[in-house]
Amino acid sequence: MSGRDEELIDLIAEEALIDKAKLDPSAKLEDIGLDSVDLVSVIFAIEEKYGIEIAEDAFDRSDTLGVVIGKIEALIDAKAA
Amino acid sequence: MIEPIVVTGVGCVSALGLTADECWAAARDGQTGIRVTEFDTGPNGPGARSYPAGMVRGDATAALEAALGRRIGGSLDPFAIFALKAAHEALSQAGLSSQRLGDRAACVMGNGIGGLATLEKAYERLFGLKATKVHPLTIPRVMVSAPVSSVAMEFGITGPVFTTSSACASAAHAVAQGAALIAGGLADVAVVGGSEAMATPGGMRSWEGLQAMSETACRPFSKDRDGMVIGEGAAAIVLERASRAEARGARVLARYLGAGMSSDAFHWTQPTLEGPISAMRQACEAAGILEADEILISAHGTGTPLNDKNEAAAIRGLFGARAAAHPVIATKSAHGHVIGATAAVQAILTIKALEARVAPPILGYLGPDEECGGLALVVGERRPIKATSALVNAFAFGGLNCSLAFGA
Numbered sequence: 001m002s003g004r005d006e007e008l009i010d011l012i013a014e015e016a017l018i019d020k021a022k023l024d025p026s027a028k029l030e031d032i033g034l035d036s037v038d039l040v041s042v043i044f045a046i047e048e049k050y051g052i053e054i055a056e057d058a059f060d061r062s063d064t065l066g067v068v069i070g071k072i073e074a075l076i077d078a079k080a081a
Numbered sequence: 082m083i084e085p086i087v088v089t090g091v092g093c094v095s096a097l098g099l100t101a102d103e104c105w106a107a108a109r110d111g112q113t114g115i116r117v118t119e120f121d122t123g124p125n126g127p128g129a130r131s132y133p134a135g136m137v138r139g140d141a142t143a144a145l146e147a148a149l150g151r152r153i154g155g156s157l158d159p160f161a162i163f164a165l166k167a168a169h170e171a172l173s174q175a176g177l178s179s180q181r182l183g184d185r186a187a188c189v190m191g192n193g194i195g196g197l198a199t200l201e202k203a204y205e206r207l208f209g210l211k212a213t214k215v216h217p218l219t220i221p222r223v224m225v226s227a228p229v230s231s232v233a234m235e236f237g238i239t240g241p242v243f244t245t246s247s248a249c250a251s252a253a254h255a256v257a258q259g260a261a262l263i264a265g266g267l268a269d270v271a272v273v274g275g276s277e278a279m280a281t282p283g284g285m286r287s288w289e290g291l292q293a294m295s296e297t298a299c300r301p302f303s304k305d306r307d308g309m310v311i312g313e314g315a316a317a318i319v320l321e322r323a324s325r326a327e328a329r330g331a332r333v334l335a336r337y338l339g340a341g342m343s344s345d346a347f348h349w350t351q352p353t354l355e356g357p358i359s360a361m362r363q364a365c366e367a368a369g370i371l372e373a374d375e376i377l378i379s380a381h382g383t384g385t386p387l388n389d390k391n392e393a394a395a396i397r398g399l400f401g402a403r404a405a406a407h408p409v410i411a412t413k414s415a416h417g418h419v420i421g422a423t424a425a426v427q428a429i430l431t432i433k434a435l436e437a438r439v440a441p442p443i444l445g446y447l448g449p450d451e452e453c454g455g456l457a458l459v460v461g462e463r464r465p466i467k468a469t470s471a472l473v474n475a476f477a478f479g480g481l482n483c484s485l486a487f488g489a
Contacts, residue, residue, distance in 0.1 A: 017156060047214070
């Protein structure tokens with residue numbers, strides 16, 4: 001994982017109050033205990049930190065953490081480009 | 082006859098400490114939790130201003146996380162964190178914190194204004210920073226029922242759960258309502274009390290605007306008193322049907338004896354004499370203590386010129402020549418005015434005082450005020466008491482009154 005991936009995982013763990021050890025990139029959001037309320041908090045925190053806009057339907061709870069992080073990375077890169 | 086109701090647990094978070102025992106020890110020993118504190122509106126407001134305030138002493142979030150064994154972080158507004166911490170302590174003392182309490186349990190807590198820190202943060206984003214979004218959990222964090230929902234979820238309380246809001250009388254109404262749920266057969270045990278965290282930059286400016294705040298100290302019933310001091314915190318009391326408490330061998334800390342309620346229907350900030358007298362009389366009659374030799378009275382005692390003068394007259398009006406037999410305490414002088422939690426904080430200190438047979442001193446007293454005469458004010462230092470029953474007064478802005486009666 002890149003440094004930024006780590007940073008995102010830390011942020012998700014902090015916002016959703018989930019043990020970082022449970023945040024396996026191959027796990028689905030719903031399987032790591034991230035409910036819909038946690039998800040909106042996580043999206044808000046990421047938008048704040050990176051100055052990006054994440055669409056409401058950008059991802060859902062059946063996505064894996066790895067897929068979600070990939071989409072966020074793409075948004076951050078697009079902003080920087 | 083209504084089945085007796087007893088107190089089997091208490092928990093408190095205030096400027097005096099993070100547990101009921103810490104709060105009681107400080108109040109008993111005449112220590113104040115009030116400090117001059119800076120409140121900064123930030124660059125989009127007028128800036129910093131300092132006031133005496135009763136801010137919670139210590140890290141309530143860390144204490145709660147240690148108690149629950151999990152992270153809380155910034156997921157709740159302080160007023161819900163305080164409530165959860167106090168409820169955990171009270172239920173632990175009652176021996177009920179490690180089980181789902183179910184549908185025969187209730188939770189009723191008072192609150193005056195909701196999660197003001199969260200609301201201010203959201204408004205700063207919108208009006209100051211011109212941000213388009215606020216935190217998505219702003220509403221559930223701000224709503225006045227957040228504390229009781231938090232407590233219900235944490236302890237599996239699936240019976241009646243709601244918040245009472247009557248400004249400075251909120252927690253007194255909550256205690257009375259919790260008892261009424263037990264008396265009315267809707268619950269066997271109730272977590273009652275109140276929480277408040279409105280000592281924020283905007284909250285303090287708002288109180289300042291009302292010209293009700295002291296610039297120095299809360300000096301209940303004293304000459305030259307000049308207003309109230311805002312505090313924050315929470316208090317929780319476990320009320321339980323006496324037969325249930327006895328059956329499970331719970332230790333009884335006090336008896337809940339009754340309540341009285343009234344509304345002045347008169348003015349936002351000026352009290353009537355009749356309203357407070359009526360509330361105290363009803364509570365005394367329900368408790369059967371109107372003629373008691375000595376009643377410990379935990380006064381509303383805000384330290385404002387008008388409240389204390391009126392409350393003194395109300396106590397004299399109810400008890401007549403016997404008013405001077407009843408020791409009067411005013412613990413807001415130590416923990417500040419905790420608004421929607423204040424009656425519950427005072428109730429716990431009163432229960433502790435009855436248990437210890439010691440009345441904690443009124444702080445900041447500069448000498449007698451004729452208009453507050455005829456009362457047995459406990460000033461200077463703590464005093465031994467003989468009282469086995471007590472009144473806790475809460476007389477709120479908007480003319481909403483509630484008095485509670487407890488027995489040793």
